[in-house]
Amino acid sequence: MASPSAAASSGVAVRRWTPPPVPVAEGLAGHDGGAGSAGDDDDGESVASAGCGQDGAELAELAELLRIEGDLAESVAVLLGRVPTSTVELVHGPWHDVVAGCELLDWLVENGPAALGWDDGTMWNRALAYKAACALAGAGCIVHASGRRRFADARYYYRLEPRALAKGIRQAAQSQDSPPVLGASELGALCARMADGGIELGSHSYHLTRYTDSFTGAEAASWLMAQLGCSRHNAQSVGAAMLRAGLIRHVNNAQLFSDQPSFVSPAVASASRGRRVYPCPYCAWKAFATAVSREAVLEHIALCRKVADQVLASHRPRTGSA
Structure with missing residues (x-):
């Protein structure tokens, strides 16, 4: 059998073998191989759009889920500020201050109620911790390190952004404030x-x-x-x-x-005080009209036109009898 190099030199098209795509659930088994690993495109709309469209109802639902009656943004900042993070070395380099999704849920199950100040002895199971983490991710507080995955109970790495909630609260308040109607x-x-x-x-x-x-x-x-x-x-x-x-x-x-x-x-x-920007069509002198009068602008353009006509006249072929 001819080698690929010999086949290429003889003009035969050679197609390189590429491994088939591996499904995320089977091949990756919930592990981050770095930005751009297989399966990332399936979750492409992930956190890029999360946290930008928070309205009052979603914020109230988050506060009710976490049983927060005071400052929601401050309480979430205290909660996420206690989560331990680390630096992870992956294929494309290190990711700093990240935590795996499964490790975050482990921490929430063990420490979530105490960090939020629940003093009635209520404990979280993993389902409730996952629901709370998804709500925080929807508010933009939990973001995949490469920005391409939704939150999952797996070894995908996330950054914690508690300040994003305060921004979402401000945006919700602004959307409820109707702008003045002016004719x-x-x-x-x-x-x-x-x-x-x-x-x-x-x-x-x-x-x-x-x-x-x-x-x-x-x-x-x-x-x-x-x-x-x-x-x-x-x-x-x-x-x-x-x-x-x-x-x-x-x-x-x-x-x-x-x-x-x-x-x-x-x-x-x-x-707007009657002044405009007059770019000269003959040279690179542009955006100067706010500092000079319109007459000076027209004078400059006329001078450039005269020079251009002289240059063109000097290049015209001479006609006449020998």
Whole structure:
């Protein structure tokens, strides 16, 4: 029988043998072989979407399950803060501060009620510990180390993120707070107050260009909160409505309003005062119109056009009799 190298040199297509896919339940037997091991794609929607859509009912269900009457986020932080973690060496390198799912359930069965302050002698069985762990994973507090698996009673490794619950509680409160409804005239009046001393305008650099009479999205959100008496989340919604209406604009023509603290991000908005960005079609001079007049812009473009015409004329072929 010809060797693969000989077959390849003779022009015969050679197909390398690859092992068949091994089912997770049979082959892996509940063990993490590292990020990208077989079976990861089956759970692809795992924790990436968990914890982002928590509403009041789910949070109340979690509090009832854990019998927490006070601060839910603080109690969960105390519970998960006591879970022992370690560093695990896997194929693709070490995973720090992780705990296996089966070991986490062992710890919850033995220490969960005491860590939560249950003083009536109630003990957890493994089914109740698994239900509590799944609820915490749904709130984003238990995350697979590679972000590709749901919680399982197996030797898959997870990180503990107790702060994610506080973020979910804030998001639930923001979703229940309805944003103020403002018409076009009300938005215009609000923007007029903003431009007439409501927000202190300054000169800032963004993408190697300096813009005058500009402010950050974070400053706008704080000012809108004070004016409307709404949450920061709803202030950002009002800022987005002002941007869509053309009352404010991003200095780099971005389409989204964002509550960001600095001009390094795409959250830079500039008051609409009749100034535009005029890119020169003949050279690389762009985004300068906030600092110069429109007449200077047109003069620059006319000069560039004259130079371009001279260059083109010098390259035209000469015609005439010999």
